[in-house]
Amino acid sequence: xxxxxxxxxxxxxxxxxxREQARAVARRLSGTDFDVSYSSDMSRTRxxxxxxxxxxxxxxNSVPELREYNKGVFEGLTPxxxxxxxxxxxxxSLVNDPDFAPxxxxxxxxxxxxxxxFIRTLKSxxxxxxxxxxxxxxxxxxxxxxxxxxxxxxxxxxVMHNCALSIIRTYEDNAVMHLYNDSSHLGGIA
Numbered sequence: 001x002x003x004x005x006x007x008x009x010x011x012x013x014x015x016x017x018x019r020e021q022a023r024a025v026a027r028r029l030s031g032t033d034f035d036v037s038y039s040s041d042m043s044r045t046r047x048x049x050x051x052x053x054x055x056x057x058x059x060x061n062s063v064p065e066l067r068e069y070n071k072g073v074f075e076g077l078t079p080x081x082x083x084x085x086x087x088x089x090x091x092x093s094l095v096n097d098p099d100f101a102p103x104x105x106x107x108x109x110x111x112x113x114x115x116x117x118f119i120r121t122l123k124s125x126x127x128x129x130x131x132x133x134x135x136x137x138x139x140x141x142x143x144x145x146x147x148x149x150x151x152x153x154x155x156x157x158x159v160m161h162n163c164a165l166s167i168i169r170t171y172e173d174n175a176v177m178h179l180y181n182d183s184s185h186l187g188g189i190a
Contacts, residue, residue, distance in 0.1 A: 025051075025052050034131065037132035037134070038062075038131065063118070065114055065115065066115075066118065066135040066143075072106070074093070098152050098155075127172075137159075140160055147175045158180075165181075
């Protein structure tokens with residue numbers, strides 16, 4: 001059976017827009033049944049997942065494995081702010097180094113290992129059916145890279161927009177991306 005994944009995270013700076021985006025995803029997926037759902041344990045992703053699920057009785061599992069990768073001292077800063085505050089670290093962050101982490105943060109390699117473990121567990125726990133996954137751009141990219149068995153460096157080849165939809169169908173020996181980062185349901189609220 002196909003497995004569906006959704007990337008749906010409201011924008012932190014615009015909670016009203018984020019809620020409207022979540023409702024747009026919910027409308028788009030209103031005819032889709034999910035056997036189980038997972039979200040990051042952060043409140044905004046859990047709220048987004050609950051909005052998408054609506055009145056469904058689908059179980060929601062909020063797990064720390066789906067949290068965004070930890071940006072350490074960069075957390076909460078715009079790129080302009082961390083460029084100004086940490087110029088040498090900012091320059092180092094521009095190089096696609098899977099072992100770079102800002103102080104107190106996580107490397108892409110660490111994030112990939114976390115998501116790879118989650119994906120292995122997910123595949124063994126739910127070998128068939130539709131699974132809704134709601135998370136954050138960076139961690140979901142790592143999850144997609146793990147699910148599609150791509151090299152670690154592929155993390156830098158994907159962009160994920162808020163409340164966009166991706167669908168990956170899994171099989172016993174393969175996973176195939178059928179839709180990626182589709183935000184056509186967002187209209188003017190993207």
